[in-house]
Amino acid sequence: MAWECVIGLEVHVQLKTKSKIFSGASTTFGADANTQACGVDIGLPGVLPVMNREAVLMAARLGIAIGGTINELSVFARKNYFYPDLPKGYQISQFEIPVVEGGQLEIQTAKGPRTIRITRAHLEEDAGKSLHEDFHGLTGIDLNRAGTPLLEVVSEPDLRSPEEAVAYLKKLHTLVRTLKICDGNMQEGSFRCDANVSVRPKGEAQLGTRAELKNINSFRFVERAIYFEIDRQIAVIEDGGSVVQETRLYDPDKDLTRSMRGKEEAHDYRYFPDPDLPPLVITKKELDAIRSAMPELPDAKLTRLASSYELSDGDATLLAADSDLANFFEEAVRAANGESRLIANWILGDLSSALNRESLSISESPVSPEMLGQLINRIKDNTISGKIAKQVFGDLWQGKGQVDDIIQDQGLTQITDSDAISKAVDDVITAFPSQVNQVRAGEEKVIGFLVGQVMKATSGKANPQAVNNLIKSKLSS
Numbered sequence: 066m067a068w069e070c071v072i073g074l075e076v077h078v079q080l081k082t083k084s085k086i087f088s089g090a091s092t093t094f095g096a097d098a099n100t101q102a103c104g105v106d107i108g109l110p111g112v113l114p115v116m117n118r119e120a121v122l123m124a125a126r127l128g129i130a131i132g133g134t135i136n137e138l139s140v141f142a143r144k145n146y147f148y149p150d151l152p153k154g155y156q157i158s159q160f161e162i163p164v165v166e167g168g169q170l171e172i173q174t175a176k177g178p179r180t181i182r183i184t185r186a187h188l189e190e191d192a193g194k195s196l197h198e199d200f201h202g203l204t205g206i207d208l209n210r211a212g213t214p215l216l217e218v219v220s221e222p223d224l225r226s227p228e229e230a231v232a233y234l235k236k237l238h239t240l241v242r243t244l245k246i247c248d249g250n251m252q253e254g255s256f257r258c259d260a261n262v263s264v265r266p267k268g269e270a271q272l273g274t275r276a277e278l279k280n281i282n283s284f285r286f287v288e289r290a291i292y293f294e295i296d297r298q299i300a301v302i303e304d305g306g307s308v309v310q311e312t313r314l315y316d317p318d319k320d321l322t323r324s325m326r327g328k329e330e331a332h333d334y335r336y337f338p339d340p341d342l343p344p345l346v347i348t349k350k351e352l353d354a355i356r357s358a359m360p361e362l363p364d365a366k367l368t369r370l371a372s373s374y375e376l377s378d379g380d381a382t383l384l385a386a387d388s389d390l391a392n393f394f395e396e397a398v399r400a401a402n403g404e405s406r407l408i409a410n411w412i413l414g415d416l417s418s419a420l421n422r423e424s425l426s427i428s429e430s431p432v433s434p435e436m437l438g439q440l441i442n443r444i445k446d447n448t449i450s451g452k453i454a455k456q457v458f459g460d461l462w463q464g465k466g467q468v469d470d471i472i473q474d475q476g477l478t479q480i481t482d483s484d485a486i487s488k489a490v491d492d493v494i495t496a497f498p499s500q501v502n503q504v505r506a507g508e509e510k511v512i513g514f515l516v517g518q519v520m521k522a523t524s525g526k527a528n529p530q531a532v533n534n535l536i537k538s539k540l541s542s
């Protein structure tokens with residue numbers, strides 16, 4: 066039988082406010098355990114939560130960007146459950162009236178663009194962390210994360226393959242980073258997702274029973290976990306069994322999902338409006354201010370980059386996916402007065418790998434867009450070859466000065482003196498008679514070898530194209 070899978074994602078977007086959602090404690094990642102949880106975060110008697118306005122405005126930004134409705138009045142609710150990393154015994158979340166309702170994201174699929182509907186996005190506080198390593202049979206509790214603001218973005222069950230789920234996740238990831246509401250760091254858990262997966266016979270209108278795969282924190286694992294889960298469910302049904310609604314955990318080491326617990330229903334949580342918090346009100350004035358300060362959104366950026374610059378589709382997509390990278394690109398193109406393709410190559414090649422190597426973000430790059438633009442200028446005006454440019458780039462990276470100073474100080478200027486090049490070519494022709502004969506016999510490829518020898522003899526400072534032409538003319542006469 067032909068099967069179809071159905072996927073709905075619940076993504077937890079950690080909002081990058083300085084302080085927690087209902088307290089003044091810091092949200093900085095990586096502090097010593099339990100140094101950043103105050104009385105409010107752990108629910109000591111007598112304390113009261115106070116709404117962090119910044120988190121509300123961030124939620125509204127996302128709502129506007131996805132074309133959703135921002136509720137002028139939404140309500141916080143208590144979601145009650147017991148767990149050691151939730152000392153209050155309840156999580157403050159939103160239930161009946163979330164801050165954002167509706168909206169959509171468009172994704173690209175093998176069959177063309179598809180619109181994925183978003184059900185809602187609600188604000189809530191994160192729980193602490195249970196630490197199972199390092200404690201020899203005991204569990205450590207770190208409450209630093211308790212009270213960190215989350216925006217949970219819930220999609221309709223519109224996704225039809227693991228690839229579509231990843232495309233949707235990447236789209237949302239790009240969007241929250243462009244909106245500057247989340248740092249998107251998946252290793253640190255700032256962007257994580259639960260995947261709801263079911264299967265049904267192709268053509269069937271009714272949804273099958275779903276399993277919820279918890280806490281997946283990389284694009285690759287999302288894809289693999291869903292693949293595994295689809296196969297598992299199909300096998301269960303084809304064996305005459307039926308899928309149980311439950312929560313499952315993905316194990317990346319074994320590449321499988323395993324049952325964690327039966328799925329709770331909403332009524333198990335005894336949701337009720339939190340009496341400590343007034344309804345959340347967002348004014349028209351606030352929404353207008355957010356609308357007028359909206360940055361260029363990823364889709365619009367891609368369209369503009371692709372039409373205003375000469376770029377391959379792949380490069381345009383990569384640049385548009387990261388607004389800081391795109392800004393860097395546009396500044397460098399301005400500094401070089403064009404050369405967009407070459408600049409994109411440098412940014413996505415040498416610069417990105419140097420940044421990755423040192424775990425730096427583009428905003429921390431020691432090579433500025435102006436420097437890169439100037440470097441490109443010096444390739445264009447034949448001051449240096451592309452190969453020497455890589456050496457200059459290395460020096461720029463290490464902070465050894467400006468482009469022209471580095472070229473001057475180290476005598477890297479391309480040899481334009483044709484006598485000097487001619488002499489180097491003659492020397493190589495004398496030194497490699499058998500390769501010369503091969504070229505004369507029509508083996509064009511061997512010219513590359515001779516050019517290489519001349520470049521070596523001139524420490525890379527000859528213009529390779531000029532050398533190539535000269536060798537050809539000398540050997541054809």
Ligand code: ADP
Nearest residue numbers: 071072073074220221222261262263272273275
């Ligand atoms: P909860 O998981 O909190 O009970 P919902 O019932 O609203 O919340 O569903 C959460 C997610 O599960 C949504 O993304 C929704 O699209 C998805 N979903 C619901 N039913 C199915 C199904 N049968 N198959 C796949 N996904 C589903």
Ligand code: MG
Nearest residue numbers: 075259261277
């Ligand atoms: Mg859920």
